[in-house]
Amino acid sequence: METKALIGEKDNSNWRELKNKLFFGTVVVLATLTISPILLIVYTLLSKGLKQINFDFFLKVAPDTLQAMTAVRNGEIIPGGIANGITGTLFMVLIASLMAIPVSIVIGIFLYENQGKKYANLIRSLTDILQGVPSVVLGLIAYIWIVQGVTKGFSALAGSVALAIMMLPLIIRSTEETMKMIPISIKEAGAALGVPYHKIILRVMIPSGFSGLMTGILLSISRVLGETAPLMLTTLGSTTVNFNITKPTSAVPLQIWEFYNNPNMIDLVWSSSLFLMAFVLTLNIIAKRISMRYS
Amino acid sequence: MIVDKINTEDMFLYYSSKMALNNISIKIPEKKVTAFIGPSGCGKSTFLRSLNRMNDLIDGVKIEGKVIIDNINIYDKNIDVVTLRKKVGMVFQKSNPFAKSIYENVAYGPKINGIKDKSQLDEIVEMALKNAAIWDEVKDRLGDSALGLSGGQQQRLCIARTLAVNPEIVLMDEPASALDPLSTAKIEELIVQLKENYTIVIVTHNMQQAARISDNTAFFYLGELIEYDRTKKIFTNPDKKQTEDYITGRFG
Numbered sequence: 001m002e003t004k005a006l007i008g009e010k011d012n013s014n015w016r017e018l019k020n021k022l023f024f025g026t027v028v029v030l031a032t033l034t035i036s037p038i039l040l041i042v043y044t045l046l047s048k049g050l051k052q053i054n055f056d057f058f059l060k061v062a063p064d065t066l067q068a069m070t071a072v073r074n075g076e077i078i079p080g081g082i083a084n085g086i087t088g089t090l091f092m093v094l095i096a097s098l099m100a101i102p103v104s105i106v107i108g109i110f111l112y113e114n115q116g117k118k119y120a121n122l123i124r125s126l127t128d129i130l131q132g133v134p135s136v137v138l139g140l141i142a143y144i145w146i147v148q149g150v151t152k153g154f155s156a157l158a159g160s161v162a163l164a165i166m167m168l169p170l171i172i173r174s175t176e177e178t179m180k181m182i183p184i185s186i187k188e189a190g191a192a193l194g195v196p197y198h199k200i201i202l203r204v205m206i207p208s209g210f211s212g213l214m215t216g217i218l219l220s221i222s223r224v225l226g227e228t229a230p231l232m233l234t235t236l237g238s239t240t241v242n243f244n245i246t247k248p249t250s251a252v253p254l255q256i257w258e259f260y261n262n263p264n265m266i267d268l269v270w271s272s273s274l275f276l277m278a279f280v281l282t283l284n285i286i287a288k289r290i291s292m293r294y295s
Numbered sequence: 296m297i298v299d300k301i302n303t304e305d306m307f308l309y310y311s312s313k314m315a316l317n318n319i320s321i322k323i324p325e326k327k328v329t330a331f332i333g334p335s336g337c338g339k340s341t342f343l344r345s346l347n348r349m350n351d352l353i354d355g356v357k358i359e360g361k362v363i364i365d366n367i368n369i370y371d372k373n374i375d376v377v378t379l380r381k382k383v384g385m386v387f388q389k390s391n392p393f394a395k396s397i398y399e400n401v402a403y404g405p406k407i408n409g410i411k412d413k414s415q416l417d418e419i420v421e422m423a424l425k426n427a428a429i430w431d432e433v434k435d436r437l438g439d440s441a442l443g444l445s446g447g448q449q450q451r452l453c454i455a456r457t458l459a460v461n462p463e464i465v466l467m468d469e470p471a472s473a474l475d476p477l478s479t480a481k482i483e484e485l486i487v488q489l490k491e492n493y494t495i496v497i498v499t500h501n502m503q504q505a506a507r508i509s510d511n512t513a514f515f516y517l518g519e520l521i522e523y524d525r526t527k528k529i530f531t532n533p534d535k536k537q538t539e540d541y542i543t544g545r546f547g
Binding site: 183184185186187188189191192193194195196199203204207208 | 347349352377378379380381382384385387389391392393394395403404407408453456457460
């Protein structure tokens with residue numbers, strides 16, 4: 001071959017091709033290994049949890065030990081479900097969102113508007129530190145602030161505060177990043193139309209970054225949905241559906257923990273976990289869809 | 296009689312400590328098209344943006360001297376920038392419609408300024424779109440996203456959006472530089488029509504464009520206003536050597 005003559009070295013293309021194939025094979029194997037846990041998790045949850053999932057699972061509260069024991073002994077599916085956990089989770093996440101979202105978006109915009117300023121940098125660093133605080137510690141803080149200080153007992157409010165603190169850094173940073181991605185020309189367009197500063201933020205920047213903000217919010221929600229430790233310390237759990245913020249409330253991850261501690265309800269661990277994972281996954285997919293549709 | 300709409304006196308502009316505009320004094324007549332030409336980085340865009348204080352959005356910009364519009368120095372302390380920008384609209388190099396419908400883009404400014412009546416808004420939108428010579432192309436799809444329009448249409452939509460606020464002066468920062476020749480021709484035609492009602496100041500890299508559409512032309516170089524005169528004179532018989540070198544393509 002011409003090239004061989006030019007380079008004047010021996011043709012080792014077979015070895016090169018083999019190396020190429022080896023490398024490709026290694027990558028495929030390692031990639032498969034990496035995703036295998038998720039496949040196994042999904043398989044385990046489906047095979048063990050699916051049989052418990054019916055209408056009652058969503059509409060009824062958790063059974064008592066006797067009901068569960070009887071059902072297990074008779075080889076039936078366990079009656080009852082996680083209605084108290086689902087409502088409790090939704091209730092507390094809703095309150096946490098109401099607290100965290102407005103504050104975080106305001107702080108995120110503040111950070112964006114004050115790039116490089118000292119005070120903004122301080123807040124950004126503190127946000128990063130907050131993100132690194134273990135969730136159980138946040139639970140302890142919420143315990144001291146709210147359980148001891150405000151509601152004088154375990155309460156949904158305390159749980160919501162713990163979750164809200166967890167959501168703050170996630171939404172703050174995603175807001176700032178979203179704002180950075182909006183072209184400056186959009187801001188200029190608003191300014192050139194004689195739009196006052198606060199309206200540029202509220203009616204130009206926030207609508208333009210709506211998808212990014214939504215994505216950040218949904219991801220932060222899906223992040224706190226599965227939190228167990230802070231809720232144990234703040235809201236304790238409940239066997240009934242509760243919408244009173246001053247009372248102990250159940251949550252899906254708390255119920256998983258309770259079912260796990262009861263040998264008769266082990267099947268419910270799997271179905272609750274399946275539900276929680278499906279819920280989080282759905283939120284993540286929605287978040288991804290939103291960010292894809294508008295980017 | 297020609298009235299001076301904009302009048303700058305001994306104006307200097309600094310980015311941090313770097314001087315970007317050096318002693319600019321210019322009188323821009325009402326209801327005419329005034330073009331700013333010059334090589335990249337000569338300060339023409341910076342100067343344009345200082346006419347409605349868009350440079351306020353940039354950190355570290357300092358301005359000295361006066362920019363007088365309708366006998367008011369717009370850099371006076373008690374000037375309301377928002378009111379100023381309503382009066383002095385701006386069209387940018389890259390079309391920047393909001394991610395909203397065509398209708399909402401045009402109605403945006405008037406709505407922010409407190410016009411709520413639907414029929415009045417409809418009227419303003421139609422007028423603005425007609426004045427921007429895009430009405431016929433979009434009248435059947437006002438509800439469609441503005442982002443679905445072509446580049447040239449988007450730019451005319453942005454002009455319509457600017458006109459909807461009813462400015463007296465329209466600043467244009469290379470409004471056609473990102474467009475194909477056909478769209479450019481439409482924008483140019485539009486600019487010539489607009490000068491009946493508006494004072495137009497346009498920055499352009501395209502000297503033929505300046506020659507075609509403007510009444511007066513200012514040549515900027517290295518932050519200084521080198522020469523300012525009737526367009527015909529600038530392009531046929533400029534006084535300064537630098538101007539002649541630039542328009543004949545010897546540099547820039």
